[in-house]
Amino acid sequence: MTHKVVIIGSGPAGLTAAIYAARAELQPLVIEGFMKGGMPGGQLMSTGEVENFPGFPEGVQGADLIQKLKQQAERFGATFLMEDVETADLTGSIKKLTTTSGENISANSVIIATGARAKLLNLPSVETFWGKGVSACAMCDGALPIFRNQPVAVIGGGDSALEEAGLLSKFASKVYLIHRRDEFRASKAMQKKVFDNPKIEVVYNSVLEEICGGDLVESIKLKNVKTNEVTEVPMKGVFMSIGHSPNADFAKGQLELDPAGYIKTAKPTTKTNLDGVFACGDVIDPNYRQAIVAAGTGCMAAMDAERWLSSQ
Numbered sequence: 428m429t430h431k432v433v434i435i436g437s438g439p440a441g442l443t444a445a446i447y448a449a450r451a452e453l454q455p456l457v458i459e460g461f462m463k464g465g466m467p468g469g470q471l472m473s474t475g476e477v478e479n480f481p482g483f484p485e486g487v488q489g490a491d492l493i494q495k496l497k498q499q500a501e502r503f504g505a506t507f508l509m510e511d512v513e514t515a516d517l518t519g520s521i522k523k524l525t526t527t528s529g530e531n532i533s534a535n536s537v538i539i540a541t542g543a544r545a546k547l548l549n550l551p552s553v554e555t556f557w558g559k560g561v562s563a564c565a566m567c568d569g570a571l572p573i574f575r576n577q578p579v580a581v582i583g584g585g586d587s588a589l590e591e592a593g594l595l596s597k598f599a600s601k602v603y604l605i606h607r608r609d610e611f612r613a614s615k616a617m618q619k620k621v622f623d624n625p626k627i628e629v630v631y632n633s634v635l636e637e638i639c640g641g642d643l644v645e646s647i648k649l650k651n652v653k654t655n656e657v658t659e660v661p662m663k664g665v666f667m668s669i670g671h672s673p674n675a676d677f678a679k680g681q682l683e684l685d686p687a688g689y690i691k692t693a694k695p696t697t698k699t700n701l702d703g704v705f706a707c708g709d710v711i712d713p714n715y716r717q718a719i720v721a722a723g724t725g726c727m728a729a730m731d732a733e734r735w736l737s738s739q
Contacts (some may be wrong), residue, residue, distance in 0.1 A: 436540030438469025440708025443725030560644025
């Protein structure tokens with residue numbers, strides 16, 4: 428059997444693509460993912476309350492939002508396979524995918540919505556407190572009640588880290604910007620904003636040693652890399668901002684990627700450099716990384732795929 432369209436990924440982008448493709452009677456197969464790059468449902472599955480997705484005035488749990496999107500896609504006829512794609516041949520007129528269990532899948536078109544994973548520090552306490560005061564998205568979680576009027580920390584030294592510190596300063600009582608070097612690699616303009624913000628305290632030459640607490644984060648231990656002195660600081664939130672890695676390894680050598688590994692598309696469409704292959708969501712987006720943006724590009728990808736299939 429050759430599917431009209433196979434969607435790889437089941438986050439907001441992949442599920443929105445599935446809804447649109449199913450309503451267009453393309454009978455999409457969604458390969459949900461299993462272990463590579465995270466979990467089925469993407470980063471929202473490990474996110475607590477989502478307050479900024481339109482249509483939920485009281486907020487919605489990330490996992491509940493994903494479940495509702497999946498149910499909506501299933502209602503229109505999308506089918507799901509909880510597997511990872513191990514290898515892919517996307518260059519021919521018939522696209523060939525092989526899953527980790529060895530299942531071979533053929534498709535006329537493919538929509539890649541495999542997302543990106545936040546880079547995290549390799550500390551056991553990061554995993555312990557993930558979703559309990561540890562986050563990788565200030566835009567997503569910074570305004571939550573547990574962080575309001577509380578001290579929080581941002582780990583990183585690039586533009587994204589400084590931008591997140593500025594955003595968090597609107598809600599937190601104080602923001603500690605922790606950087607392992609003695610100067611930032613961020614732009615001068617972004618640095619000036621941080622230095623001019625009285626609610627942000629820069630902590631140079633320091634690394635996160637441990638996150639401490641009970642049910643939630645209560646403090647962090649910082650190590651000065653020059654003196655080796657370890658200091659414990661009361662803290663209610665820790666935001667990782669050390670970059671993201673797009674989940675596009677299986678496409679290397681076939682799809683055109685940017686230097687950071689994100690899939691390039693022919694904007695304003697979601698077309699890739701390969702005929703019949705489209706990409707959407709965080710795997711094409713190093714800038715916004717928001718569920719609503721991913722969902723929008725998922726809609727675009729399904730419409731692009733439908734038009735392409737019609738033209739064939």
